[in-house]
Amino acid sequence: MAQKHTYKFASFNLLNFAAPPYSFYQLDESYNDTQWLTKTQFITGLIQHMDPSVIVFQEVFSPETLATLCEDLGLPYFATVDTPKPDLVYPNVLFNPIVAIASKFPFKSFTPLEPCPELLEYLNNQHQFKFNRTPIKCSFELPGFGLTTVYAVHFKSQRVHSMAHMLGNASVEDPLLTLLHQTVGTMQSQISRSLEASIVYYDALKTQREKGAATLVMGDFNDHIASPALSFMTQQFPTSAMHQDVNSVGLFDSFCLADNQLSFGQKPPTHYYQGTGNTLDYILASKKFNPNLEQSKVRRLTYHNYASHLDPNRDEEDIRYSDHAAIAIEMILQ
Template sequence: MVRQKSIKFASFNLLNFAAPPYAFYQPEETYNETQWVTKTQFITGLIQHIDPSVIVFQEVFNPDILASLCDELGLKYFATVDTPTQDPVYANVLFNPVVAIASKIPFKQCKPLEPSHELLEYLNNLAQFKFNRTPIKCTFEIDGFGPLTIYAVHFKSQRVHSMAHILGEPDQEDPFLTLLNQTVGTMQSQISRSLEASIVYYDALKTQREKSSATLVMGDFNAHISSPALSFMTEQFPIDNEPSKFDSVGLFESFSISDNQFEFDQKPPTHYFHGEGNVLDYILASKEFSPTHPNSKVESLTYYNYASHLDPKRDDEDIRYSDHAAIAIEITI
């Protein structure tokens, strides 16, 4: 009897992983010793519980500290492709957290995702485009499965950059400024998120087509996958008994192809805002991960949501933990 092999892929937004004495965004935004010990114990315990083969992280201000933590948990392979920035006046204040990936499986290659020049030109963004957080593109060769490309992402947040400077720095309470921020500013945030997703999507499909590589896009998408900014990412090509070349690429929302989806009334929230649950974190998977697809490489796919630390009634962030659930998929091959 052939013994099945299971592999688990996870994603977790750590919420401001900045080890003291470093602060995040403002000098007073830092952890005291007790808070930091609680946070690292929480993260360590949750990762041990998940027991991932590969995990991606968001909101990482101190990659070196996270790398050591992961190494102690058996995730020996660790990578980031960018570095947070320091405040020019207060050196301990950090901005621009990065994404990271840790794995028990050796990487073949990890590199920053380079946007397609041709795609940016097509989208009229050749000169000014820059990711809010640079995605990681990481490749693996997995025994019994084959080539795999993982994209670790953290798309543009729903936070609006103030338009005050356009109006000559008016009073922040100016009703006209509030109206503009709620309309034009919100739309700009959606456009930025959609553009980032378009670049990742294009590269993922191009890699599938050219490298015949299975694909996972994992991370904090900062919007529901059905939102206008992101819904194109799971548009499906027709599935035939004899898949055509047009069926050779594409992405599925992993919960929708999981064996255990019917155990839930609906997909569990990964984040709460004013008591309302939202799904912001996703693992998108190529056809090789769909147990019912003709080209599947897996026997089963199980979806997991780790949210016991979230309190739907809490309005403010508890920095000792995280404001996001961790999510994972486990496959058997």
């Protein structure tokens, strides 16, 4: 009897994973020994419960510690493509958390995603572009399934960069500054997030066409996939028998491909803000993950949302855990 392969792909925003004695963003933002023990036990328990084949992480300040944790959990292959930045005065204070990927399977390749210069020019971005968090582009040869490309992402947050210096360093209570942040600042944040998503989307579709690889884009998108900044990522091409190279590319929200989506009623939130649930974390999948297509190697695709640690009524972050749900898709091959 032929062996049936099962793979699970997961994404998890760890919320300021900075091992003591390091702090995140400010000198007084750090974990004491008890808090750090609770956090690592929480992360370990959740990963054990998920049992992922491949998992991507966001908000990583201590990649070496995370790599050791993952290796102990049977995920020996670990990669990052960037490093957090220490404060110039207080080197134990870290900025710019990174993304990471861990796997049960060896990487065929992994690289930082480099934006296409011609695409940047087309998008009228003439200045030196830099991702807020550099995505990882990683490929695997999965037994029974084939070449698979995974993009680990953490798109620009909805946090607005202050415009106070444009108004002579106005106070935070200045009503004009508040209005500008709510309008121009919010728009700039959306533009930055959309630009990052455009670069990933372009590279994913180009790689699909050139390599014929199954594709996953996984991570914290910091926005709803139907938002104006991101909705193009799941734009579907018109079917055409004349252009199979086009028909073979594209991305779908994996939740919409899952056989258990109706059991949720609606897609569950992955984050709460002031009591309101938002879906910020996604796994976008190419057509090769669709079990409903003829000649698909996939027999079943199941969506998972791990959110038991989230409290919709909590107004502040509990750094011992995470403010995001972990999500995963489980794929059973024919």
